[in-house]
Amino acid sequence: MRTALRSQTTATPRSRIVLSAVAALIALALPLLLQESELLLVVEMLVLALWAVSYNLLLGYTGLVSFGHAAYYGVGAYTVALLWSKYGISPLIGLVASAAVTAIISFFTGLFCLRSVRLYFALLTLAVSQVMFTIVFEWYDFTGGDNGIHGIELPGFLSSAPNLYFFVLVVSVVCMLIIKAIVNSPFGGALLCIRENRQRAAFIGIDVKRYELIAFIISSTFSGIAGGLYAFYDRQVFAGLLNWTKSAEPVLVSLIGGMYSFFGPAVGAALFIFLNAFLTRYTTYSALALGALLLMLALVFPGGLAELASLARARLLRRGQHELETDETAAAQPTASERKP
Amino acid sequence: QSSAPSSQSAGASKQGGETVKLGMATDLSGSAALLGVAGVNGVTLAVEDLNAAGGVLGKKIELIVRNTEGRPEAGTREVRDLIQREKVAALMGPVSSAVGLAESAVAKENKVPIFLHTSNTERLTVDLGHPYVFSVVPNTGIEGRAQAIDMAKLPYKTYYIIGPDYEFGHLQANAFKEKMKELRPDVQFVGEQWPKLGETNYQSFITAILAAKPEAVYSNLWGGDLVGFTKQAKGYGFFEKTFFTALYDVEVLSTLGSDTPNGVRGFSRAPFYAIDNPKIGPWVQKYRNRFGIYPSDWPIMAYDAVNLWAAGVKKANTFEADAVVKALEGYKFDSLRGPLNIRAADHQGDVASYMGEVGSTDKYPFPIYKSVRAVAGDKAWMPEGDIAKLRANPRQ
Amino acid sequence: MDRTNSESELLKLDAINAYYGTSHILFDLSLAVSDGEVVCLLGRNGAGKTTTLLSILGLATVKSGRVWYEGKDVQKMPPYRMARNGIGYVPAGGRVFPNLTVRENLEIVRGAKAPQRWTVQRVFDLFPRLGDLANNAAGGLSGGLRQMLVVGRALMGNPRLLLLDEPTEGLAPIVVRSLEDLFLKLKGTGVAMLLCEQNHRFALKVSDRAYLIDKGQIRYAASTAQVRGSDELHRYLGV
């Protein structure tokens, strides 16, 4: 809700334009600044960022916790891979298809899972995703089983790392901006109402299940595109992409970045990939290090990086305008009703 | 032709300074961690030995180990980092074949040789094989066929199969089945079970197998899974009711100890006591001095992998990848397990598979194979003709 | 301000400043309740009544000021110790334990030791409708029944001081009448009360003294007789 508030109050257009321009410049310059392996790390970050942002449409904006979102990510990736390996279809077309396929699948799975609510919903999504995982895992003849499909060939223009980077950058940023528009639309507002109070949402005339289903489909579709991009990045797919351990990633990343901030999950994604890559360089006990970092985050900054950022901003603001921030920081406090089921 | 984002510098050739780097991204967490750790032991020992002998081409070797946690995407990322940032001259393979395939793809793209010693799906060297991949482990094809060759002599006519549910289990069992049917058309396979990797509960699988009343059960369960299966099966009188064979290696047998069913047939890849090669005895001693335990199969093969690369470098007289690859094609390699031929067609060493009936001994604190047999690699590996076929039309 | 001498002060708030996040809610708020005294705190919505109670209980962020109970500073005291020291709390809005039965809602209380102990039966005698529903889950109770249960629950702690947040909200007139009797009876047994109310008629009937609070500050303090019909009552409550 802080984003929601902020959209009306702070972030003047000018500062936003400056910020966007700086970001765009950096994005353009990255291939010149980074080694190939580092640039590909950025590609990985972009893919996960898109996945996390689309996931967070459910988590942060609708209040639906899915523990099985890897299913749609994986299906997106497999759509690209299978169309290429079985039918020789270009991954570019595959990427479009991955959106369509995940949209269709998530319509049915969403319809089924949304019969339950809250934790039951979460675990039902887990169950459905594990069934899908098993199908991919066991169907050796079609999917290549647990080891998956390898050596996907990209169109020639994507064969250089910088080009691949730009391609993924454009696709993921465009997708994120679309999601952002949805979040700020009346539909997005309806989702916020559902998140805050499903019962009350129904009593202002929102067909809760229907909106949840649409949010589920949108979120899954963009997750599918993210998965498709993964196939571009890694040029291989494997069953683990659909497994529940993978489903943990967008959840973690959203929490790290802050689920109530739109780009929080994207930042969380970048940090997560970076930490993973960075920590393994120095220790074979990187899970321990990562776990300790996550735990600190949970204990000290439960609002994720977004909270950190808003604290810093509040401190800066305090010098000039004392009044403005009070609403926002007050809002950051969990209200008493939050804990109640 | 490759559409890979190819790097300008093929790392390996640009080695400068006094050291040369060797990379290893393997599975050090999760249920396969033991194999990963053992492999790192073998590689470490090999590097220490080479450095003690003055290094390779006068350069000291620096080993960089990374943990993939069994995740293919981590394999991709780590190996890419090892190649592009650390500029390693060569890579040692991981445990899981899924990770192996991921690493192999990056190695191929960047033209850096990768030496497999534990992950062994036949797809690595055959279907998806490429010039930069080498294997000194019996791959799933070799291992499965070798067991069929040995077991064809047994009288049993009905077989049941139980294996871990992933690529290795299925491919290895398939190789066994096909070879068995070829050698013994009268043998029938009456059922299969595929518990997941890392399963702890085998009760239902055991009773399901017993209900089918097979004469023999062929299994490629391994490690902790096999330990669990064996212990649970004992209570059902399983080993009295049916003939059983599985991957009982040194590790499993020392863990099982007195719970080992007497006379059960085991097979493995490099049981040190069964290897008929003068080099192995002193090496085992050295290994024990260094790590305080007896070596299992994995460090032996990992040690061989490093030395195969070193031999290639020496023969080529350069660290340059293409030259090393060229030097190793058809190379006769003096391994811990005896002389090995590296076949040019798939860069697979003709490594033997070992088998025998398990029994206790006073020589070692764990049961070993009695009446050891070995099936040579060149008897069991895939005929050269089939390799080209599978490369053109890979199994998926 | 007519304050009794500090020996008999059971509860004393001394220049409390309370916050939610960064918003300042209570400003140098001081008040006192003597042993056995009933004091009401009247004010409009949002004036800070609930926040005052929460400050006493340590559930609001109090950045300066002191809270004394039985002569001890209780700001660091965990809530359960307050309850066991005889502070009973009746929250607003019928905050029962919905998944416990009515009876369990009463039995769960660990209060102060007292000679005249409250029992489940005594509460049921007081609110017979609750007795009828003793084994029903409290979550199914109507708003008013919950309110009765919450009052009964506070009594089960044998309180020396009751903090009441709008206890009559949502109660049928006939029940409000009986609460009136009850509070007067309780007062007779020496229970002190700090009563936040919107129903000022009720409040003034049962209280000895009243504080009027507005925008987080005490604006007026006097005996109930003085408060009744005063200008301040009109000014701060709009009646």
Added chain:
Amino acid sequence: MTPETILVQSLGGLARAGVLFMLAAGLTLVFGALRVINFAHGSLYMVGAFVGATIVLRTSGNFWLALIAAPLVVALLGGLIEVSVLRRIYRREHLIQLLATYSLVLIVGDLVRLIWGAQYLSISVPNIFAESVQVAGQPLPLYNLVIITFACVTAVALWALFYRTGLGRDIRGAVSDPEMLGLVGVNVPALFTAVFMIGAFVAGLAGVIIAPSTSVGLGIDVETVVEAFAVTVIGGLGSFVGALIGAVIIGQVEAFGIMWVPRAALAFVFLAMAIVLGLRPYGLFGEPER
């Protein structure tokens, strides 16, 4: 399928159900009272198994000591976790708790690896249970019956604790409103620590019980926790009876499922969960949302 096969198969499934129940019971207890989805429950189980196996190996076979000591060690670990981590985040959103317990999975997993190495451990079934019993003319491991018995005892003990004691009432009260519970005089922090320790104790107990019949290695934490969650959910969150029935269902579905469709072994748990929740969206014994 002969009647004997059915009997033997279902007994095997029951033993599995026993272990699953013990895990699910702890999860359901902790979730019920603390509203924390404890991902680290599997880790506690793993620690129980490792500590138990180590005690047995070090004392050359003293299983009984392990049976008492290991769960206590795990309970203490649980207490430590509760006091140092969970206590700080009860009032946060549920997902933050999830983040915390998930990070505990990572931490404990690597700590176990640090302490015990990658080696898997194996201990033998204690001698008096090492026998087989004859059922329908087939030998069956006696130890299975031991597991089933332990599970039953745990079930009854937990049920009684929950519904027949003041502690249980306090726990149920905490489910909805811990803040209010404190205000009526219950020492909530102590209560929560106690609940978490009980949950950890049961997880540790399950770890020790299972150790003799399998290998104790890395990775059993996550392998188990997901299935235990499935059981909990099938039964309905917070319900012991539900956890029991859920465990039996999963045990039987797995036991018979593999006979019909061996390739689907991975999915049985989840298929069962999907079907049950499809029919009853809040689990068999769960409360529909108010």
Added chain:
Amino acid sequence: MSAMDGALLQVRGLRKWFGGLQAVDGVDLSVRPGEARAIIGPNGAGKTTLFNLISGHLRPNAGQVLFQGRDITGRPPHAIVHAGIGRAFQITSIFSRLSVFESVQMALLAKQKRTMSFFRPRARLVVDQTTAILEAVGLGEQAKMPAGAISHGDQRALELAISLAANPTLLMLDEPTAGMSPWETGRTMEMIRRIAREQGITLLFCEHDMEVVFGTADRITVMHQGRVLAEGTTNEIRQNTAVQEVYLGSDEQ
């Protein structure tokens, strides 16, 4: 208690039981357009349950609810809202982390079926209407506050504002002034009466504050133990001894 022709809302033989408890036990009710009807009765009489049945929050075990002659029994809440019944809750039910402004804005958009719009920024939609409603209930100053952070009484006002935003034909209010200060109570009821009059909204409300009831209602229905005990004009009810006995208390009048 006659079923009148031209009734806006007609309830026939409505029953609801929870386990063994008959919360609503055969209620007949008929509300004319434009009327202000109060439902009173002891705590636990079944008033809220009756509201829940009408507004679609609960499904009745038996009986019928007709609204504008159409059967709406057991329809989902959102459909009933669109049919023209708005409702405020006894236990405050708001969108805690939405701002006060957004809460009302979304209620307006939802009622106008404009929430299926995906790409238009919502910030600038129905601003004037929202502001007007907020001003009307006296929440103009709190517009930017998160709904969860305003005081209890203000939340009650917000609850009302959200219900009004649905532009209902029939507005059901469950204890609209509970928890409000006398000042706010007076103001709120005045506002409700004014809005109801101006927009021709029919009111159906429960309340325990007799000043409010007698000052606002045209007719009163008294419930007791799930049944209708009495119905009549304010004076009739005031005089009714049965009502005095179970509800008002002997010396109220």
